[in-house]
Amino acid sequence: MFTISSTPIDTAAFLGELRRGRAGACVTFEGWVRDMNEGRPVTALEYEAHVPLAEKEGGRIVSEAVEKFGALAVVGVHRTGSLVVGDLAVWIGVVAQHRSAAFDACRYVIDESKGRLPIWKRERYVDGSSEWINCATRGDHAAPGR
């Protein structure tokens, strides 16, 4: 399951959905809003999503993680709306029988999410300017892996 949320992520509720008797390992990942991006001090940001498509594509990534690594259950949540430094922007939770599969599946889901989900980020900087990430027209490029 992959959810786009316009309100703060209730991590306890999503964690509850992962409970399985066969699960011996649970790995969660939290992506937070950082105060700096490529040397520019960030104060806040906005996420926007094509919600039905993002949830569909997120669901495909989750299914791939289950298939490739044998995870027992996977949940992903990504925020939209206005966030400030320190806020939780994305949460991934994975349970598996053993830790290795749980770590690998969690890493897979967050890495794939970055490049495949129709979600956009506008950063606001200390100097009052703002920018849509990856959308500049000169001298920029997509930045996979960040």
Added chain:
Amino acid sequence: MILKTVLIRYYAILREQRGIEDEKLLTGAATPAALYEELRARHGFTLTGDRVRAALNDEFAQADAPLRDGDRVAFLPPMAGG
């Protein structure tokens, strides 16, 4: 040229540059790529067509997929989730 009516949805930088979220448009464009070029010429979008993906009816689509009457078309700028 066959005219069709499509419902267009803009996101992020395209939404800001267009000034609206969505619009209904009568177009002769046969594909999402052709439609984007038509809109880019009209509205001055800064992103070139090769950097924008299309979705048709809430699913990713090829740039050269056929556009049909009544399609819901979304133009997706370079993604930046996470």
